[in-house]
Amino acid sequence: MGLKLTSNIEDYLETIIMLHKKNRVVRVRDISRKIGLSMPSVCAAIEVLSKKGLVNHEKYGYIELTREGENLGEKIYDSHKILIKFLKEILNTDPQTAEKDACKIEHGFSANTIKRLIAFVKFVETCPHPEGADWLKSFNYFYKYGKRPKGYKVRKIKEKS
Amino acid sequence: MGLKLTSNIEDYLETIIMLHKKNRVVRVRDISRKIGLSMPSVCAAIEVLSKKGLVNHEKYGYIELTREGENLGEKIYDSHKILIKFLKEILNTDPQTAEKDACKIEHGFSANTIKRLIAFVKFVETCPHPEGADWLKSFNYFYKYGKRPKGYKVRKIKEKS
């Protein structure tokens, strides 16, 4: 029993992490509701996660993440969060679409790409003027009207380094 | 028989488009090799695509896209291309990873998000100085060293508008 997970199983793990964060106690029903699948499906998934050593689960009991499960889950959840951030704050997609898209693609990125995306979002966020907020505003204008807003140009100022 | 496609089936369609572009004639074997799956698997998929009216296929013959199949395939392929562009040119991931990641996530984005991404890439590409190429160079530095390169600052110059 290797530790190769299907993206499906990763979804369950991520859901458990999210529920854990707000409830501290996670049950089959909670996952079922959150993820929108039947309880038997959740049970089967928990069984798999348990065999992989990612959760502990006794019959009729709570579901608890192992150390390993938590680490992996956090990683997946991080991907999710950075994607949401990129979609919402940079591309400016509406929240629902962002959430939906992020869920679908979060398992597809390799670790390295995620690292780059994290850096990229940070880079954009911390851009000195005229990038940063204005830069994003400018993109929004560009998206809407197909051209850059008029009214300012920028030029590079060399500093003695 | 609706026109709801699994992303799996979309992969086949996309592969057909790509092969069509370079070979003009597409056979089961070509798809099998390109996509790395057995010929029976390809046959089964072609059967599905055929029932959906996206390809025409007579036994032992070539595979041809219908008008509808071509339209849809192009759309999927467009997503692929814009993702590759974003990954390679903006995030600067290595080509293999870019290709791999793009394949995995290309079915996950909603049409609207793709539109935004297309605009975004264009926006970055056409950024006037100090964005554009320099801006991307700057990001690369940022990715590598965790901070912006020293040596220039920018300031906004208002033009009479």
Next chain:
DNA sequence: AAAGAAAGTTAGTCTAATCTAATATTACTA
């Protein structure tokens, strides 16, 4: 044109992920 190679198809099996229906356990409440 006949033989062998390549390509395509069919048949049957497997796994992952889902479901519903039925059963079992636990929790709540009157």
Next chain:
DNA sequence: TAGTAATATTAGATTAGACTAACTTTCTTT
């Protein structure tokens, strides 16, 4: 505390997508 409601599990069926092995058709090569 007894009965009901909520939750959890088991059993069994279904679907999609993959495979191998065996068979059929088409192509190629001598």
